[in-house]
Amino acid sequence: MKHMSSLRSLLLNSSYEPMRVVSWQKALVLWFQGKVEVLEYHSAFARSVHRRFQLPSVLRLKSYVRPRTAGAVRFCRENVYIRDNYTCQYCGNRFPAKALTLDHVVPASQNGPKDWKNIVSACRDCNQRKANRTPNKANMPLLTEPGAPGWLPTLQLEISEDHVPPDWAPYLRLSTG
Known part of the structure; x- marks a missing residue:
């Protein structure tokens, strides 16, 4: 099993479109806040003093979130x-x-x-x-001139097709070789 710190969760919009990958801690917070339903779980658990919680692997937002439009990428x-x-x-x-x-x-x-x-x-x-x-x-020139991106290929960068957790595959549109 993977080390807990490397476990991530796939966050889907309510329409089942992949939105982003979040840490297992963020996944638990969203779940405890009642903002998501858990569709798949990791085999690992987080423990509190009195309870243990199976870590979410795939989450679906209960309310639809409109994707950001071009030019509206949040600076962070x-x-x-x-x-x-x-x-x-x-x-x-x-x-x-x-x-x-x-x-x-x-x-x-x-x-x-x-x-x-x-x-x-x-x-x-x-x-x-x-x-x-x-x-x-x-005397340290920049490789590229920085600027505001019109969009970010978040999922493409965070999810390598070679290393997709098996329980994420049905929710991702991956090219089949």
Whole structure:
């Protein structure tokens, strides 16, 4: 069995369209809040002092949530990492989210805004090396010019067809080779 920290849950809209992948902790919160019905479970359990809860693997929202339209992608850490393909925009290496940081292209101390055009994914080493300088002053050119994405291929990045949990397959439209 997988380690509990790596267990994720597939979140479906009420129309059964895949929306995103969430942590098992977020899945439990949604379930306890009564916002979802659980369609499939992992074999693992979370325990409290008095109870144990089987971890949800596939969840379906009880109310329909309209997908965001083009240009309406929420600015947040996770979405910056997805936009940048979990790649440091300075050294070009790919990292897990836990090994990445957000870097201000124009440092905040120089009035650099916290928005899509000024924030990029950076590994810890590159972020520290760049320090409180612009990429030009640090002699660390950006791989790509940051900007607001019109959309994010969240599911394609988070779900590799080679590693789809078997209980997710019926809910995903996967190409059959």
